[in-house]
Amino acid sequence: MLGGRAVTLTVSSLADVSALLAALPEGEAAAAAAAAAREPRLTKPAGSLGRLEELSAWLATWQGAHPPRFERPVARVFAGNHGVAALGVSAFPPEVTVQMVANFQHGGAAINQLCRTFGIALDVVALDLDHPTADFTQGPALDEAGFLAAFQAGLDSVPDGADLLVLGEMGIGNTTPAAAIACALFGGEAADWTGRGTGVVGGALARKIEVVAAGVARHRGLPPLEILRALGGRELVALAGATVAARLRRVPVLLDGYVVTAAVAPLEAARPGALDHCQVGHVSAEPGHRRLVGALGKAPLLDFGLRLGEGSGAALAAGLVKAAVACHTGMATFDEAGVSDKG
Numbered sequence: 001m002l003g004g005r006a007v008t009l010t011v012s013s014l015a016d017v018s019a020l021l022a023a024l025p026e027g028e029a030a031a032a033a034a035a036a037a038r039e040p041r042l043t044k045p046a047g048s049l050g051r052l053e054e055l056s057a058w059l060a061t062w063q064g065a066h067p068p069r070f071e072r073p074v075a076r077v078f079a080g081n082h083g084v085a086a087l088g089v090s091a092f093p094p095e096v097t098v099q100m101v102a103n104f105q106h107g108g109a110a111i112n113q114l115c116r117t118f119g120i121a122l123d124v125v126a127l128d129l130d131h132p133t134a135d136f137t138q139g140p141a142l143d144e145a146g147f148l149a150a151f152q153a154g155l156d157s158v159p160d161g162a163d164l165l166v167l168g169e170m171g172i173g174n175t176t177p178a179a180a181i182a183c184a185l186f187g188g189e190a191a192d193w194t195g196r197g198t199g200v201v202g203g204a205l206a207r208k209i210e211v212v213a214a215g216v217a218r219h220r221g222l223p224p225l226e227i228l229r230a231l232g233g234r235e236l237v238a239l240a241g242a243t244v245a246a247r248l249r250r251v252p253v254l255l256d257g258y259v260v261t262a263a264v265a266p267l268e269a270a271r272p273g274a275l276d277h278c279q280v281g282h283v284s285a286e287p288g289h290r291r292l293v294g295a296l297g298k299a300p301l302l303d304f305g306l307r308l309g310e311g312s313g314a315a316l317a318a319g320l321v322k323a324a325v326a327c328h329t330g331m332a333t334f335d336e337a338g339v340s341d342k343g
């Protein structure tokens with residue numbers, strides 16, 4: 001629902017995507033004010049719940065309502081395959097993408113356990129896995145139609161009435177496009193942005209750095225959404241679409257690791273403030289992620305050594321959001337509990 005109306009979000013050109021970015025709503029000032037007014041009345045020294053206080057205010061602001069809710073959290077994991085995987089940039093073969101999608105569907109992956117732990121409804125969106133994107137060292141990974149179809153899949157994945165969106169991905173080879181997008185957007189050397197992903201070492205890591213550098217060199221000078229089309233993949237583009245839909249539907253977002261953050265970074269570059277409704281759930285052990293969240297001016301919620309993807313770090317951080325809501329809504333005020341508020 002947008003302003004009480006159910007709205008269908010459709011893109012049929014890159015101009016439509018830009019128009020959606022231009023129409024992103026701001027956070028709701030009245031909800032932010034209500035959260036700020038309640039917090040100091042709760043039975044605790046001012047500020048003593050640290051970033052939990054920030055999280056409940058953030059949730060109310062971007063849900064556009066106070067009190068904030070954690071009743072209908074959803075997770076969306078997008079899967080795609082990549083032309084660059086054929087260049088030996090991953091420690092695993094591309095068929096693992098479809099195999100892991102089946103594992104998600106049977107409930108056997110880490111993300112299934114984490115979502116179950118926190119009561120998050122998980123959906124997996126597999127994007128044309130039989131047709132890897134083009135090798136970005138030779139040309140754009142996606143043509144315009146492919147970009148729009150993937151962006152639309154992301155837009156369509158966000159239900160009205162969700163309280164929180166946890167974003168994840170699966171795609172053998174996709175830390176290579178993540179590194180290339182980050183490097184193209186923020187500059188520096190390919191080696192600064194390229195890590196081991198699923199575990200490449202030695203000559204394969206050197207090769208991966210060369211592939212990232214070649215992709216960045218080939219597509220130099222493009223605007224941010226074109227960088228995403230040229231160097232991204234279907235799951236990355238869908239993640240960007242889901243992030244835009246979430247903002248329009250007033251659903252706050254938890255981003256996951258390097259791949260998810262790189263997928264949505266072009267939105268911020270195209271339209272500063274486009275990620276204000278997003279928290280970075282965790283900082284991945286993939287070194288480029290710390291650099292990227294710094295470039296985006298974000299402070300990750302968790303630093304737990306995860307480097308799995310799937311939305312695992314974001315789902316773990318959803319537990320913090322749930323705790324923040326429980327404290328903000330469930331705690332007694334000084335008046336209610338008869339506790340002196342004199343410090």
Ligand SMILES: O=C(O)c1ccc[n+]([C@@H]2O[C@H](COP(=O)([O-])O)[C@@H](O)[C@H]2O)c1
Binds near residue numbers: 171174198259260
């Ligand atoms: O997002 C991250 O921080 C992250 C770091 C390392 C690996 N991954 C996951 O591992 C896969 C990509 O790794 P690779 O080596 O195949 O590029 C993909 O399925 C991601 O979900 C994800």
Ligand SMILES: Cc1cc2nc[nH]c2cc1C
Binds near residue numbers: 092096100170171308
């Ligand atoms: C087994 C496996 C599980 C994953 N989950 C996300 N990326 C992954 C990559 C591999 C290789």
